[in-house]
Amino acid sequence: MDNKFLRHQLRSLHCLESDTIALLMDIFTKEPAMGRGLQWIGEDSQIRKAYVIADGWAIRYKLLEDGRRQILNFLIPGDMVGYFALLFRTSVYAVEPLTSLTVHSFTPDQMFDVFKQSPQLAVALSWLAAQAERQLDEQLVRIGRRRAKERLAHLFMELNYRLLRSGAPQPVAELFPLTQPLLADALGMSHVHTHRTFRELVRENLISLHGGKVRLKDTKGLSRLAGFDNSYLEQESLPSSTRAAFSR
């Protein structure tokens, strides 16, 4: 099962041979497609496999007792799901499709097998996980220290950058399946205030809304408004120290 988005990202690392990447793709199994809305992975559910998004969007989130929801991040094609959760018995978050969603899966056994054949792959997957953690850091800054308008603009810029990086074509990358309640729960705001802020951005001609999809109209403007610095998303290649250690 070839995952072209993941492949695209791994290739941009410039450290892996094509057939090493193929080795990884070989263990992927295509899972049945899921529909929007139904919960895929529940909080406290058992985790037996890890996944890679093949097509569609999803959210990873947590709920509080009283129903408040915090979306931790958005998952797009090429993103891994549950890689770390394999190290525990249970997940402490939930995952749910935002669109119709297809994913590839692999078991811990398969994973350890390829790691033995090619330790570089272990490093590459850790590197992907590290990348995701950087995004979490930035999500924290966004919510903790930016104001409503900046939050929206900054999130849009991140998603745009990630999509382009993953190999999505330009037009797709500027069109997000995001509703206002979703944005609210991702950015720690109420849906009403999210709406008003959203309208402001529309009024300023930075974004627009077409049938439940957000379109970015002026990425430069959004970037400036958000104070967006993409360095945390940059895919630097591995430092020589790491590469050297593994080619031994």
Place this chain on the structure above:
Amino acid sequence: MDNKFLRHQLRSLHCLESDTIALLMDIFTKEPAMGRGLQWIGEDSQIRKAYVIADGWAIRYKLLEDGRRQILNFLIPGDMVGYFALLFRTSVYAVEPLTSLTVHSFTPDQMFDVFKQSPQLAVALSWLAAQAERQLDEQLVRIGRRRAKERLAHLFMELNYRLLRSGAPQPVAELFPLTQPLLADALGMSHVHTHRTFRELVRENLISLHGGKVRLKDTKGLSRLAGFDNSYLEQESLPSSTRAAFSR
């Protein structure tokens, strides 16, 4: 260089032999002690080693252009610093001691060496990193979806739990070197509002302040107020699938 806090945590995994753990400790080098306040790791600085806190507290944070600061997490004895950053050339966050601080360091070369001798250690360190990521998730929920009073109480409970888990004795675990500006920047609040909220907790006899240190007086009460559920911090042992794969 034995790090008793890290050792304590690794042992509680129940998957590693004492001499395997010793293997890891053997590569630790003690770094010169640092004083409070001066920056240790800067944003955008080069990363050549990873570290483990041996004694003292630190913060990991990011700054915005205009000086706003978001503290991403607090680092306590036994915590790793820069493990993932080794996979990149540069760090995207800064780290700074809150108290006088001593740390142990190791190089990527040393790390890969022990991983070859004992792959279980690679899993164990990833497991620690995964643990840290769970804490980031919860920090997001805290800031995004809890109100001021809950935020403070919840953070206190997390720190208390982590300290006890790391092997700190009870009295130490209930005494934090945290000032109000720090709490404000960690919880995404202004220092004035942090102060007022803090005073409320003091008035309710849940905490107290002695010379720049926060003391927890009623962990039960804090826990209830915060809606604190420690499951995200629990140190479940590795699932059998993972363990089996590695004992092969």
Place this chain on the structure above:
DNA sequence: CGCGATTTTGAGAATGCTCAACTCCCGTGG
């Protein structure tokens, strides 16, 4: 003893929230 950081307080204002409708859109089932 004195400086710098922390804590404290007041007051006014802004940002953002809740509540409550109402409309619109779309997919489902009759």
Place this chain on the structure above:
DNA sequence: CCACGGGAGTTGAGCATTCTCAAAATCGCG
């Protein structure tokens, strides 16, 4: 084919939380 229902979008009004500004008191360390 249309009625229905649920979720999304929209709007207004009033309010709560939280912020900013400013200044004073205090503390800790050198």
